[in-house]
Amino acid sequence: MVGRFPPDVERALQRAGWRLGRRVETARWRAELVGLDMHPAAEAFLAEFGELVVDVDGPGRTAARVPFELNPSLCVGEEDRFLAWGDETGRSLYPLGELDQGRYFLGMDDRGVILLVETWVAAFGPGDQGLIALCEGTMPTRLQAGG
Numbered sequence: 001m002v003g004r005f006p007p008d009v010e011r012a013l014q015r016a017g018w019r020l021g022r023r024v025e026t027a028r029w030r031a032e033l034v035g036l037d038m039h040p041a042a043e044a045f046l047a048e049f050g051e052l053v054v055d056v057d058g059p060g061r062t063a064a065r066v067p068f069e070l071n072p073s074l075c076v077g078e079e080d081r082f083l084a085w086g087d088e089t090g091r092s093l094y095p096l097g098e099l100d101q102g103r104y105f106l107g108m109d110d111r112g113v114i115l116l117v118e119t120w121v122a123a124f125g126p127g128d129q130g131l132i133a134l135c136e137g138t139m140p141t142r143l144q145a146g147g
Contacts, residue, residue, distance in 0.1 A: 004128060009135040016052040024050045029072040033095060035079050041112035042094035045127060046072065060137010066100040068134055074098045075105055082107055085121050089143050093117065099134070106134075116140050 003010060004020075026046050030038050038046075049070050056065040075082070075095030082105075086093040091109035095117075099106050105117040114130030116122045122140035124130035133140070 005132060006136070009132050012054055012056050012135050013049075013052065013131070016054045018049060018052055022049075023047050026050060029095075032073055032076050033079055036082060036094055037092070038094050039092050039108075039110040041110055041127075042096070042108045045108055045112070045114075046070070046096065049131070054135065056135050056137070058137075063137045063139040065135065065137035066103075068097065068099045068106060070097040070106070072096060074102070075107075078105060081105070081117060085117055089121055115143075 005013065024047060026038065026043055029046065029050070051071055053067070053069045053071075055067045057067065058065050072095040074097050078095065082093045082095055085107075086109075089109070091111065091113075093107045093109055093115065096106040096108050096114065098104065099116060107115045107117045109115060112126045114124040114127070114134065116124065120142060122142045124133040124138065124140045132138075
Protein backbone atom coordinates (compact mmCIF):
# COMPACT_ATOMS: atom_id res chain seq x y z
CA MET A 1 0.00 0.00 0.00
CA VAL A 2 1.63 3.21 -1.17
CA GLY A 3 -1.17 5.70 -0.39
CA ARG A 4 -3.50 6.13 2.52
CA PHE A 5 -5.77 3.28 1.36
CA PRO A 6 -5.23 0.14 -0.71
CA PRO A 7 -6.08 0.88 -4.37
CA ASP A 8 -9.38 -1.08 -4.38
CA VAL A 9 -10.55 0.67 -1.19
CA GLU A 10 -9.55 4.08 -2.52
CA ARG A 11 -11.50 3.39 -5.74
CA ALA A 12 -14.61 2.36 -3.76
CA LEU A 13 -14.41 5.49 -1.62
CA GLN A 14 -13.83 7.71 -4.65
CA ARG A 15 -16.83 6.18 -6.45
CA ALA A 16 -18.84 7.14 -3.36
CA GLY A 17 -17.63 10.75 -3.63
CA TRP A 18 -14.63 10.85 -1.31
CA ARG A 19 -11.51 12.78 -2.20
CA LEU A 20 -8.50 13.92 -0.21
CA GLY A 21 -9.39 17.13 1.65
CA ARG A 22 -13.17 16.53 1.44
CA ARG A 23 -15.21 18.28 4.14
CA VAL A 24 -18.92 18.18 5.01
CA GLU A 25 -20.83 20.05 7.69
CA THR A 26 -21.64 17.98 10.80
CA ALA A 27 -23.88 20.41 12.73
CA ARG A 28 -27.15 18.89 11.46
CA TRP A 29 -26.29 15.51 12.96
CA ARG A 30 -25.60 17.12 16.32
CA ALA A 31 -29.08 18.66 16.19
CA GLU A 32 -30.85 15.48 14.98
CA LEU A 33 -29.38 12.98 17.42
CA VAL A 34 -30.91 14.02 20.71
CA GLY A 35 -29.04 13.10 23.86
CA LEU A 36 -25.80 12.09 22.13
CA ASP A 37 -22.62 14.14 22.22
CA MET A 38 -20.55 14.05 19.06
CA HIS A 39 -17.03 13.38 20.33
CA PRO A 40 -13.99 14.75 18.43
CA ALA A 41 -13.16 11.39 16.79
CA ALA A 42 -16.64 11.10 15.27
CA GLU A 43 -16.67 14.74 14.22
CA ALA A 44 -13.35 14.46 12.38
CA PHE A 45 -14.39 11.20 10.71
CA LEU A 46 -17.82 12.45 9.64
CA ALA A 47 -16.42 15.77 8.39
CA GLU A 48 -14.36 13.74 5.90
CA PHE A 49 -16.51 10.68 5.19
CA GLY A 50 -20.07 11.70 6.13
CA GLU A 51 -22.75 11.29 3.44
CA LEU A 52 -20.81 8.61 1.54
CA VAL A 53 -22.73 5.59 0.24
CA VAL A 54 -20.11 2.93 -0.38
CA ASP A 55 -21.36 0.22 -2.71
CA VAL A 56 -19.18 -2.85 -2.24
CA ASP A 57 -20.27 -6.47 -2.59
CA GLY A 58 -19.02 -9.98 -3.16
CA PRO A 59 -16.67 -12.18 -1.19
CA GLY A 60 -14.28 -10.47 1.18
CA ARG A 61 -11.33 -11.40 3.34
CA THR A 62 -13.24 -13.03 6.23
CA ALA A 63 -16.84 -11.89 5.55
CA ALA A 64 -18.97 -10.81 2.63
CA ARG A 65 -18.40 -7.26 1.43
CA VAL A 66 -21.65 -5.37 1.95
CA PRO A 67 -22.63 -1.75 1.19
CA PHE A 68 -22.62 0.86 3.92
CA GLU A 69 -23.84 4.42 4.26
CA LEU A 70 -22.12 7.00 6.45
CA ASN A 71 -25.08 9.16 7.40
CA PRO A 72 -25.91 9.49 11.12
CA SER A 73 -29.43 10.67 10.21
CA LEU A 74 -30.20 7.00 9.49
CA CYS A 75 -29.78 6.34 13.23
CA VAL A 76 -32.31 8.90 14.47
CA GLY A 77 -34.57 7.11 16.95
CA GLU A 78 -31.78 4.71 17.96
CA GLU A 79 -30.08 7.07 20.38
CA ASP A 80 -30.95 4.84 23.35
CA ARG A 81 -29.21 1.90 21.68
CA PHE A 82 -25.98 3.89 21.33
CA LEU A 83 -26.20 5.23 24.89
CA ALA A 84 -26.85 1.75 26.30
CA TRP A 85 -23.99 0.14 24.40
CA GLY A 86 -21.73 3.02 25.39
CA ASP A 87 -22.54 2.31 29.04
CA GLU A 88 -22.11 -1.43 28.51
CA THR A 89 -18.71 -1.14 26.79
CA GLY A 90 -17.38 1.80 28.78
CA ARG A 91 -16.99 3.87 25.62
CA SER A 92 -18.77 6.95 24.29
CA LEU A 93 -20.51 5.87 21.04
CA TYR A 94 -21.72 8.12 18.24
CA PRO A 95 -23.73 6.92 15.22
CA LEU A 96 -22.10 6.86 11.79
CA GLY A 97 -24.82 5.25 9.66
CA GLU A 98 -25.89 1.83 8.43
CA LEU A 99 -24.27 -1.36 7.19
CA ASP A 100 -25.83 -3.84 4.77
CA GLN A 101 -28.77 -1.61 3.79
CA GLY A 102 -29.98 -1.08 7.35
CA ARG A 103 -29.35 -4.56 8.73
CA TYR A 104 -26.83 -3.14 11.20
CA PHE A 105 -25.89 0.28 12.53
CA LEU A 106 -22.39 1.71 12.42
CA GLY A 107 -20.93 3.85 15.17
CA MET A 108 -17.63 5.21 16.35
CA ASP A 109 -16.29 5.24 19.88
CA ASP A 110 -14.35 8.06 21.46
CA ARG A 111 -11.11 6.21 20.62
CA GLY A 112 -11.94 6.47 16.89
CA VAL A 113 -12.85 2.78 16.45
CA ILE A 114 -15.59 2.03 13.91
CA LEU A 115 -18.18 -0.31 15.42
CA LEU A 116 -21.02 -2.51 14.27
CA VAL A 117 -23.91 -1.79 16.67
CA GLU A 118 -26.86 -4.16 16.92
CA THR A 119 -27.98 -6.34 19.83
CA TRP A 120 -24.22 -6.82 20.22
CA VAL A 121 -21.20 -4.66 19.38
CA ALA A 122 -18.13 -5.48 17.31
CA ALA A 123 -15.08 -3.46 16.24
CA PHE A 124 -13.84 -3.04 12.67
CA GLY A 125 -10.83 -1.01 13.76
CA PRO A 126 -9.81 2.62 14.14
CA GLY A 127 -10.58 5.22 11.43
CA ASP A 128 -8.88 4.33 8.15
CA GLN A 129 -8.22 0.74 9.28
CA GLY A 130 -11.94 0.34 10.05
CA LEU A 131 -12.89 1.73 6.63
CA ILE A 132 -10.49 -0.69 4.97
CA ALA A 133 -12.02 -3.58 6.93
CA LEU A 134 -15.54 -2.52 5.86
CA CYS A 135 -14.55 -2.16 2.19
CA GLU A 136 -12.54 -5.38 2.07
CA GLY A 137 -15.04 -7.57 3.92
CA THR A 138 -13.25 -8.23 7.20
CA MET A 139 -15.30 -9.68 10.07
CA PRO A 140 -15.40 -7.30 13.05
CA THR A 141 -14.22 -8.44 16.49
CA ARG A 142 -17.00 -8.74 19.02
CA LEU A 143 -16.61 -6.58 22.14
CA GLN A 144 -17.32 -7.74 25.65
CA ALA A 145 -18.89 -5.60 28.36
CA GLY A 146 -16.39 -3.04 29.65
CA GLY A 147 -14.29 -3.68 26.53
